[in-house]
Amino acid sequence: MNVQMEGSQAVAEILACCRPEVIAAYPISPQTHIVERLSAKVARGEIGRCQFVNVESEFAALSVLIGASASGARTYTATSSQGLLFMAEAVYNAAGLGLPIVMTIANRAVGAPINIWNDHSDSMALRDAGWIQLFAEHNQEAIDLHIQAFRLAEALSCPVMVCMDGYVLTHASEPVDLPDAAHVDAYLPPYQPVQLLDPNDPVSIGAMVGPDAFAEVKYLAHHQHLRALDLIPELTQAFEQHFHRQSGGLCSPYRMEGADIAVIAMGSVIGTIKDVVDELRRASIPVGCIKIGCYRPFPMLQLRGLLEGVSRVIVVEKDLAVGVGGIVSADVQRTLSGRQIPVHTVIAGLGGRSISTSSLKQMILEARAERLTEPYFLDLNKTVIEQELARRRDIRRAGPVAEHILRTMNVMGTKVS
C-alpha cells in the first residue's frame, strides 16, 4: 500500500508485521516516534501477544531483549547516539551470545558536545562489536531492511542493526510502499531458536571462556559475518521476488559504467550524491557513486570489483576518527590494497550539518584537480577555527570550546549555504 508517511511511523508499521514478541524501549531523540507508535499498536492488541516493556535505561532495554531472545522470543528495540553507547556492554554481550536481536539505530551524533542531529558516529562506535550493520538510503529501504534484518539475524544467530539517518529519514515524510502482513509472513518465517532457556531441556548460557577456547568462539563469530556476505545477496534476491523491488544488498552502484571517479558513501547522503552525479555527468565528467548498504561485514570483494576501472575514489562519510581521519575510507583503503589510486576522505555532515549539492560538486572538482587536503572537512568554517585556536593560545582559562564557538558564530550569524 502506497502512503505518504513519516519514516519513523512507517518503520513502526512494518515492525508490527514482523511479529515481534518482546519490544523494549527507552526514549531518545530521534527514535521516539518509532517506539511511541509501537506502544500504541501493542496496547491496541495489533501485535498479538507482543510485550512492550518500558525500561529504565538503554542498557536495560537491550538486557531485557537478551533475556527474551534467549527465551525464544523475536525481539526489537531502537536507540541512537548516547543511548547506544550506554548499552555498549550489552551490545557486545548480545553479539557474543549469538542472539538474533534487531535494533534500529536512528543515527545521531555522539557528544560531547551534546547534539541531537544526524551523523554516523554512534553506529561507528560499535562497528566492531559483532553486530551486522545495514544502512538505509531512504525510508522505503529503511522499512525493507527491517524485514530483511529479522530473517538475516535468525538465519545466522547474529544481531542486526538497521541504521537510518536521524531526522533526515526518521522525521522525513515521503511516499513509501508498506507491504501487508501476509506478504511479510511469506518472506519471514517464525523464529526458531538455536539456543533456548527451557525447563524441559536445561542449558547454561553465558559461561566464562578462558584462553583455551576464546579465540575459537570469536573466530566462529567472524565466520558468521563472512557467511552473511553470501547470505545477504540471497536474502535481497528473495526479497525482490516477494516484494517486486530491489532493496538492501551489500553495495549498489549508480552510473558506475565508464566512471573514472567513484564517490562512496552510506545512508541518506547517497540521494544527494546521485543528484550531483547526474549534474556532473551532464557536464561530461565521468563520475559515479557506490552506496555501501552493508557496512558490517564489510563487502570488500564486491566493492573491489565495482572499483575496477576507477582511477580516483572519494569517500564521503558522516563520522570522524579523532586524531586519524576517516573510518569508512580506511576500510575502502584496505579494499584497494595493492592498487595505487588516490582515496580521498571527505568528512561531511557532522552533527547534522546539511550536505549541499553545490558543496559536493565543488569538492569533487577539487578532488579531480588534486586540491583536496586529506582528510578534507567539507564546509568547515576556517575563520572560526583560527579565531578559537588564537584565543586558546593567548588565554589559559579559555573556557569551554563549544560555548565560545557558538558565541562567535552568533556574532557572525549562521548561514545555511
Add this chain to the structure above:
Amino acid sequence: MVTAAELLAVAAFSDGKYAQAFPSFGSERMGAPVMAFCRIDDTTIRTRDAVTCPDVVIVQDATLLHQVDLFAGLTLRGFVLINSTRSLNALHLEEFLSALPVGHVCAFPASDLGLKYLKRPLANAPLLGGFAALTGLIRLASVESAIRQRFPGEIGEANVASVREAYDHVTALTAEQQGILRR
C-alpha cells in the same frame, strides 16, 4: 510548522506528486527560528540537503521578518505567504513587492482564522489554504483531505473550514493586487 510541512506533503501526494517534508537542520538554539522544508516534484526526490533556494517561503511568525534573513535564496519568481494581521505595506516589505511578480506575496491573519474556527491561534491549516490559493501548486481538495486524514471528526471539519476561508481570502487578496496593477 513541522506539521504544516507534513500536511503539505500529504496533500501533494494526493495530487499524485512526489513530496518530501522534513524539519530544519539549522542551529536550534533558543530563539532561533524553527523551520521545516517541503519539496514537491513530479518525479522521485533523492536529495536530502536543506532547502537553500526556496520557491515558496511561508512565514508563520512575522516577528522574525526583520530579525532573520527569511528570504535568503528565494527564487526570482518565488512566492511569500505571511501570517500577519498587518498589511504588506505595514510590514515594510516594499522591497519584495517590487522584486517579485505581482500577486506572489501575500500577508493575511492566519492565526486569527485559527482562533475563529479552532478557538486557538493555530495558523497551520489556514496557511496551507492560503498556499494553495497563492501558488496553485496543490489543489484545495487535497489540502482538505490531508487535514481530515490527520484530524478526524469535528476538529478536522473545523480545520477544513479555516482552510476554505483562508483560500478564499488569499484568492481575493492576490486578485486585488493584480487588479491594482492593471489599473
Add this chain to the structure above:
Amino acid sequence: MSTERIKFYQTGTFTAGNRLLDEATRTVQSRVDRTNSLNSGHRACQGCGEALGARYALDAAMRASRNQLIAVNATGCLEVFSSPYPESSWQIPWMHSLFGNAPAVASGVAAALRAKGRDEVTVIAQGGDGATVDIGFGCLSGMFERNDDVLYFCYDNEAYMNTGIQRSGSTPPFARTNTTQAVADHPGNPVGTGKNVPRIAMAHGIPYVATASVADLHDLERKVTTAIGVQGARYLHIHVPCPLGWGSDPAHTMKVARLAVESGLFPLFEAECGTVVRSTPIRRKVPVERYLELQTRFKHLLGPPQDTNAIAAIQAIADANIVTYGLWG
C-alpha cells in the same frame, strides 16, 4: 527409597534435627529427590556461604515451581565458580549476561514467557551484593517499579569478593576490605554509608520482600516457597558468609551466619507491599562481639586496645534492628 518414621518427643530443636520432623515439614535439602540445582564439582572456596545459599534457594524454588524454572545470574563469585568452561554445575536452565543487568535480563525472560503464554514457568534472577546493590541497582529498581514477574535472590557476602574483596554498598560499617582498609585513622568502611536494599525494595511497594540466612534453612526455604506462590516482583536478601573475605574459618560459616542473626545485626523478616508482616524472633541473643571476633575483617576493632566506640556503634545498630523488627522480648 523408603523413609522411616521415628517417634521422639523433642521435635524442631537443634538437638535432634530433621529426622524428627514430619515428612511434610522436612526441608527440601533433606530429601533424596532434591534437584541439586547447583551440583557438586563447582569451584567455590571451602566453606563458601553463597554456594550453600544458592543451592538452598534454588532447590526450594524448583520444588515450589514443580521444576519449571529459569535462572538468570549476574557476574560474580557464583557465576564464575559454577560455570568454569567447559563445565557447568547448573542442572537448571541458566543464563549469565552481564554484571549489572540480571534483573533486566530476567524481566526479558518473563516477558518472553508471557508472550508465549507460558505462565507456569518461574523466573529467578540472582546475584551477589555488588551486582544487586551497586551496579545492577538501576535495573533492579526498574524491575521492581514495573512489578515484573521475577523473583530476585541477592546473596549478600557484603563486598566484591570475586574481584578480591573490595567494598560494596552492602559492606557494613567498620568492616575492613581492600578498598576500606583500617589504616591511619580509618576504621575500615565508614559509618553512615551503605544501602539497605530490602527496605528499598519495600519502598517500591512490591508484593513480597524477605531476608533470610544460610543459618536458618527452614526459614529460608519457607520464604522461597512463599515467594514462588506470589505474582509480581519479589526480593529475597540472603546473608551468606564468605570465609575468605570475612577472614573467618571455613568451618565456621554456619556459626558466623547464626551469630549475625542472633546478635540482631542481620534481622530476619518478611514484608508485603511495603509493610513488615512477620519477623523471625531471636532464640538466644548474643552481644555483637561474639560475631565480630570470628572475623579478621573486624579485628582492628577488637585490639587490644578495643575500639569501644566502634563496637558500641555496631551494637546500637543491632539493638535498633531488634526494636524495629520486634526480634526479642
